[in-house]
Amino acid sequence: MIIDVVSIFPEYLAPLDLSLIGKARRDGLIDLRVHDLREFAHDRHRSVDDTPYGGGAGMVMKPQPWAEALDHLVASAPDERRPRLVVPGPGGVPFTQALARELAQEPWLAFACGRYEGIDERVYEHAEHDLGLEVSVISLGDYVLNGGEVAVLAMVEAVARLVPGVIGNAESLVEESHEDGLLEYPVYTKPASWESAPGVTREVPPVLLSGDHGAIAAWRHQQRLERTAARRPDLLHASQAVRGTAGAAGT
Numbered sequence: 001m002i003i004d005v006v007s008i009f010p011e012y013l014a015p016l017d018l019s020l021i022g023k024a025r026r027d028g029l030i031d032l033r034v035h036d037l038r039e040f041a042h043d044r045h046r047s048v049d050d051t052p053y054g055g056g057a058g059m060v061m062k063p064q065p066w067a068e069a070l071d072h073l074v075a076s077a078p079d080e081r082r083p084r085l086v087v088p089g090p091g092g093v094p095f096t097q098a099l100a101r102e103l104a105q106e107p108w109l110a111f112a113c114g115r116y117e118g119i120d121e122r123v124y125e126h127a128e129h130d131l132g133l134e135v136s137v138i139s140l141g142d143y144v145l146n147g148g149e150v151a152v153l154a155m156v157e158a159v160a161r162l163v164p165g166v167i168g169n170a171e172s173l174v175e176e177s178h179e180d181g182l183l184e185y186p187v188y189t190k191p192a193s194w195e196s197a198p199g200v201t202r203e204v205p206p207v208l209l210s211g212d213h214g215a216i217a218a219w220r221h222q223q224r225l226e227r228t229a230a231r232r233p234d235l236l237h238a239s240q241a242v243r244g245t246a247g248a249a250g251t
């Protein structure tokens with residue numbers, strides 16, 4: 001998979017050299033290229049922003065550097081291939097595990113990191129209609145970050161780990177929160193009895209030491225239900241709807 005990231009702070013993306021993603025890059029599974037938007041700004045101050053038409057607070061990213069950057073990405077393909085353009089922003093569709101799975105199927109993703117109050121709307125029109133790109137504005141959640149860079153770190157990590165070969169143990173991918181609509185059960189490791197403070201010992205739930213795999217599975221499922229009800233009741237209602245158990249009342 002090719003991943004391009006365009007940003008005025010390319011150093012922000014340095015963590016993508018680390019850990020699993022860094023290994024995937026060195027293994028050739030992911031070809032990640034980070035571009036400095038200012039390379040495509042040619043005035044004396046390499047300016048990338050200006051005041052908004054119609055007034056209002058803050059600055060807006062100018063269309064020309066963005067258009068040139070996107071043109072450059074498209075021209076980097078030896079053929080007619082095009083990246084899917086992802087623009088992180090709080091006004092986008094929610095980023096979910098399902099969307100991460102969808103993006104992981106793409107052979108080429110380009111992330112455009114906006115700053116300030118956003119990117120001139122005509123850049124989206126240029127990308128879609130002049131360059132023929134599929135453009136997706138995607139949000140991490142209902143809060144505001146200063147720019148798309150941190151969101152790209154999260155999105156690239158969520159997507160890259162779904163690319164075949166990036167994670168050694170593919171089974172660990174399916175047994176996770178958000179893969180089947182319930183949060184994960186609590187986990188424990190040795191020692192079974194642990195002194196957390198003087199005179200306080202904390203035990204691993206005995207069922208996990210019982211060797212009774214049926215009882216363990218039942219306990220874990222119950223824990224997942226309770227945890228989801230407590231922390232994410234919205235998910236519980238959605239997963240009940242999927243299973244068709246929501247209408248049990250009256251039967």
Ligand code: 6GU
Pocket residue numbers: 087088089090138139140141142143144145146147148151
């Ligand atoms: Cl993807 N970008 C920005 N700038 N702020 C956000 C966000 C993204 N998701 C939530 N807040």
